[in-house]
Amino acid sequence: MDDVNPGQADRTTGETVAPDRTGGAREPMVVIEGVNKHFGDLHVLQDINLTVGKGEVVVVLGPSGSGKSTLCRAINRLETIESGTISIDGKALPEEGKALAQLRADVGMVFQSFNLFSHKTIRENVTLGPIKVRKKSKAEASTQADALLERVGVSAQADKYPAQLSGGQQQRVAIARSLAMGPKVMLFDEPTSALDPEMVNEVLDVMVGLAKEGMTMIVVTHEMGFARKAADRVVFMADGQVVEVATPEEFFTAPKSARAKDFLGKILTH
Amino acid sequence: MLDILDKYDVLGAFWMTIKLTVFSAIGALVIGTILAVMRVAPVAILRRLGAFYVNTVRNTPLTLILVFCSLGLLYILQINLTDPNSSTSIVDNNIRWAIVGLAAYHAAFVCEALRSGVNTVPLGQAEAARSIGLTFSQSLREVILPQAFRGSIAPLGSVLIALTKNTTVASIIGVAEASGLMKEIIENETASFGVFFIFALGFVILTLPVGILFTSLSRRLAVKR
Numbered sequence: 001m002d003d004v005n006p007g008q009a010d011r012t013t014g015e016t017v018a019p020d021r022t023g024g025a026r027e028p029m030v031v032i033e034g035v036n037k038h039f040g041d042l043h044v045l046q047d048i049n050l051t052v053g054k055g056e057v058v059v060v061l062g063p064s065g066s067g068k069s070t071l072c073r074a075i076n077r078l079e080t081i082e083s084g085t086i087s088i089d090g091k092a093l094p095e096e097g098k099a100l101a102q103l104r105a106d107v108g109m110v111f112q113s114f115n116l117f118s119h120k121t122i123r124e125n126v127t128l129g130p131i132k133v134r135k136k137s138k139a140e141a142s143t144q145a146d147a148l149l150e151r152v153g154v155s156a157q158a159d160k161y162p163a164q165l166s167g168g169q170q171q172r173v174a175i176a177r178s179l180a181m182g183p184k185v186m187l188f189d190e191p192t193s194a195l196d197p198e199m200v201n202e203v204l205d206v207m208v209g210l211a212k213e214g215m216t217m218i219v220v221t222h223e224m225g226f227a228r229k230a231a232d233r234v235v236f237m238a239d240g241q242v243v244e245v246a247t248p249e250e251f252f253t254a255p256k257s258a259r260a261k262d263f264l265g266k267i268l269t270h
Numbered sequence: 271m272l273d274i275l276d277k278y279d280v281l282g283a284f285w286m287t288i289k290l291t292v293f294s295a296i297g298a299l300v301i302g303t304i305l306a307v308m309r310v311a312p313v314a315i316l317r318r319l320g321a322f323y324v325n326t327v328r329n330t331p332l333t334l335i336l337v338f339c340s341l342g343l344l345y346i347l348q349i350n351l352t353d354p355n356s357s358t359s360i361v362d363n364n365i366r367w368a369i370v371g372l373a374a375y376h377a378a379f380v381c382e383a384l385r386s387g388v389n390t391v392p393l394g395q396a397e398a399a400r401s402i403g404l405t406f407s408q409s410l411r412e413v414i415l416p417q418a419f420r421g422s423i424a425p426l427g428s429v430l431i432a433l434t435k436n437t438t439v440a441s442i443i444g445v446a447e448a449s450g451l452m453k454e455i456i457e458n459e460t461a462s463f464g465v466f467f468i469f470a471l472g473f474v475i476l477t478l479p480v481g482i483l484f485t486s487l488s489r490r491l492a493v494k495r
Contacts, residue, residue, distance in 0.1 A: 105403025106403075109397075115398035117395060117413055118495050119417050119493050177398075178402070181403060
């Protein structure tokens with residue numbers, strides 16, 4: 001392909017990274033190449049190629065069952081892959097053991113169901129990783145935790161247990177827990193899907209703030225507003241394939257593929 | 271009736287029951303935790319070894335295990351757990367082997383109680399633990415086992431009550447615990463309901479608070495989700 005129209009050249013493979021905000025080129029942070037995975041007979045990930053640049057915010061959209069969550073979970077190997085490679089900041093994802101744990105420490109993950117450690121207080125949730133993995137002192141981790149909790153707006157709850165917090169608060173704590181590890185990239189697996197509608201925005205606000213600060217983010221979501229506001233690129237997946245990769249503006253105003261038009265037609269009409 | 275309490279050391283016999291219970295409970299908890307970790311380990315051979323132990327020991331009568339400890343390990347294989355030349359070596363050896371046998375037997379039940387506790391911990395907890403970079407053993411220690419213990423307090427209480435009563439089997443290898451003394455009294459005196467009553471009451475006094483304690487603990491320490 002001629003490089004006449006960069007950014008459009010690889011619309012369907014996602015191998016071209018969006019330029020950064022000053023128009024400069026980005027170094028690749030997450031490189032996914034030729035990844036395949038089956039669940040039984042179902043081919044959930046079909047030859048996925050995607051490169052996410054440093055500081056880039058990529059929103060993955062698609063109908064349920066399209067493989068977007070599986071892709072997100074494969075990036076820190078909560079799901080194994082059958083073929084292909086995933087590398088983070090130039091390092092290939094290790095198979096097992098300590099090396100994998102170390103790499104995971106650099107990859108923040110926010111789950112749909114929050115998954116805060118139920119038997120630990122909010123502060124303990126945020127300090128566990130820094131103390132056990134980053135080998136910080138208790139005092140240092142605690143100071144950092146309080147600052148992070150302040151930043152996500154739940155500092156008043158630091159000594160409570162997760163079950164005592166609302167869903168929105170729990171999810172913001174989960175974001176703080178990931179941030180405490182100083183991650184190179186953050187993965188969000190439908191972070192607002194389990195929330196009551198009035199709590200969605202408080203979580204999205206935190207995520208938009210992160211995006212503005214230049215965090216590399218891969219966000220699986222159904223929040224089109226977030227995609228428009230914060231995404232550098234939208235990746236549209238259907239039936240285990242990356243169907244379309246575009247800027248949010250291109251994607252929402254002029255989707256190229258029939259699947260994307262159909263999808264947007266269903267969610268944007270009302 | 272009450273002269274029995276004067277003539278025989280009933281309290282001493284129950285003290286032996288308590289000692290057997292406490293020491294074998296500690297042993298069973300340690301071995302049972304190790305077994306439970308083996309049974310949820312990502313290594314297939316460990317899982318199989320754990321399952322083999324549980325299935326073998328749990329399905330063998332306790333009487334056989336204690337007789338094996340005493341006759342097999344102590345008398346035939348001459349494995350002494352105390353100085354064989356001391357004047358009380360026979361008694362001490364039997365007590366210690368009874369504790370080992372009781373611990374080994376109840377470890378299988380502790381393991382299964384803990385494993386049922388592990389199953390009360392949602393998968394997301396382990397995923398979150400792994401996602402912040404904890405290793406397998408760190409995830410177990412910091413996240414899974416603390417919640418599993420809390421989720422298995424009630425079944426662990428049942429195991430402890432069963433263990434208390436199962437110490438009576440130790441009398442067959444000559445440990446002077448409560449039920450052994452009861453048989454002795456019945457042989458020497460007359461078999462009266464009063465004798466049964468005293469010993470039954472003794473066991474109820476031992477086990478009832480355990481049940482109440484564990485029920486309240488399981489309620490108080492329950493992990494709120």
